[in-house]
Amino acid sequence: MAMIETPIGLKEHDESRQGEAVMLKGNQEEQHNRKLYIESYGCQMNFADSEIVASILLDKGFTTTADYKEADVVFINTCSIRENAEQRVRNRLKEFEAAKNKKPGMIVGVLGCMAERLKSKFLEEEKLVDVVVGPDAYRDLPNLIEKVDDGTRAVNVLLSREETYADISPVRLNTNGITAFISIMRGCDNMCSFCVVPFTRGRERSRDPHSIVREAQELFAAGYREVTLLGQNVDSYKWTPQATEGTADQKPVNFAQLLVKVAQVSPLLRVRFSTSHPKDITDEVLYSMAKYDNICNYIHLPVQSGNSRILELMNRTYDRSWYIDRIQAIRTIIPDCGISTDVITGFCSETEEEHQDTLSIMDYVQYDYAYMFAYSERPGTLAAKRYADDIPEDIKKRRLTEVVNKQREHSLKRLQEQVGKVHNVLIEGFSKRSDKDYCGRNDRNAMVVFPVNTKYKIGDYVQVLGESCTSATLIGKIID
Structure with a gap:
């Protein structure tokens, strides 16, 4: 899933938020209740998860504050995708620690992907936090907070094969009242060798489509005019009804069919989605997009590398030619489609010629914008176990600069094409x-x-x- 960073070609987008404090619009009159502060980092899914957490605690009588120094409970929703994200979180926790020293009784907690991966360091070695909660354990937060109140550090990072939070109505945080995220699935079954998500978010499971459509209907009725369907790999969404009473007339639903169901809520409700995977995106999805005007003509299709050998080392399960085939399908079925991507430079053993393959596929596609990173080895991933991180940092950064400069050219060109229209x-x-x-x-x-x-x-x-x-x-x- 795309990280919430400012990509080249998209400065004023909502996704440019990074480490942003989020504030509930709850009952601010209950000042005697405990105040909650949540700060989110990373991908869109983390921001959506913070809305789930807010809903759970709002139901328990919490009110909120936009100032962590006034809070009784402070949560930071974390990301483990890159090393610098972890360092930012550590620095922020030290600021919270200073506030806690001035306000005895304040609870500081870490949520999300980093919580699962670094639980022992946070709780025992560094003692920066009181509570650590993984992405599948948010329902347990009230109980964990009670444990901390009783003087015990608390942790729940158990992963689930069933949890989708489908029955929880998210509290929209820092919303403009116009656009909103809808989480349609959780976890990831892809084992990309550079990625920690399968280890921090667990196995893939799809949410009941009826609850997704209902949430979209409720948002539209409340005045929202755009929803973004979220998943680590939305194209692999597949819901199968359980063999229980009352489901005999229900059929399995794939992502293309879900898109149509949400689009049919209203022609005035725009529908976007993120993120797609090149191995799974189907022509059925593309034809569904072409059929409904309110399904936006935009696809985020991470390439990561333009070289087939590197893609194999990354365990991306497609090669250069497969990716190009999918691009050709998009251009044929949806000629005016915007396409963005993710690019990693300096992956293990990448040669200069293989780096040039990445630049050449960028020239071929000419992305509207891109999220671009130098490779950062993440502990516990398949790449960390199997391959040497053997590309010097100066070469990684030089290659990243070349990718960034090329994307600037393409972003400008793609926008110039839209002038006069x-x-x-x-x-x-x-x-x-x-x-x-x-x-x-x-x-x-x-x-x-x-x-x-x-x-x-x-x-x-x-x-x-x-x-x-x-x-x-x-x-x-x-x-x-």
Whole structure:
């Protein structure tokens, strides 16, 4: 799944949040109740999980604060994808520790992927936290907090083969009231050699499609106009009804069919999804996207490397030609589709020629934007066990710079193609730079900035003529 970092070509996107404090819109009048503060790092799934945690604790009477120094319970929802993310979390925990020293009784907890992987270090060696909770154990949070109140450090990082939190209505955090995430599945069965997700989030399981559609309906009724369906690999979504009474007329549902079900909630509800996997994305999904105007023409399709040998070492289960075939299918079935990707430079034993293969596949696809990283070995992964991390850091960084520079060129070109065209844009809010400009995304997920027109408000769809662009933003004006 794409990390929440600012990708090249997408500066003003919601995904640029990193380490952002999130605040519930709960009952702020119950000031006698304990105050909760949650801070989230990493992928979209972590932000969605924080909304689950908020819902669970709101039901137990918690209120919230946007200032961790005022909180009685402080949680940081963590990511283990890269080493620098872990270091940021450690630094943040030390700040929380300082606040805790000034406020006896404050509880500090770590949630999410890093909690599962580094539980012993956090609890015993560094003693930075009171409670550690893995992604499948959030229902146990009230009980764990009680244990800490009784003077015992608490931990629950058990993984589940069933937990999907399908019955919990998330509390929307820091929401614009227009866009929202819907988690459709949890875990991952892919064993990419560089990735910790299968170890920190467990096996793949799909959520009941009826609960997904119901959540989308409720969001639309509440004024939301865009949902993003989330999963580590949405294309492998497959729900099969249990052999219980009342399910005889129900049939299995795959991802293409789920997309259609959500799209049919309303033509005014935009549908996006993330993340796709090249080995699983089907023509059925692409034809479903082409059929429904409110399924956005945008796909995040991580390539990681353009070289087949490196892809095999990464255990990506596809090669260069397979990936190109999927790109050709997208371009044929959805000609105006935006495509983004993930790229890793300097993976174990990568040669200069193999690095050039990555640059060449970028030239072939010409991605709208990309999330780009130098390889960072993660303890416990298959790559850490099998391969030497043998590419010097200066070479990794030089290759990353070449990838970033190339993506800047492609991002600019892809936006230039959209200048002079009229785009259907959902107004998501005001531009970060000026309250005299609105911003929103078009069908291809490009961020569009345009002057405020008092005839329209946040949450409206408007027709915007693209007049110019930067490498990250399309600039235009509303036309009636």
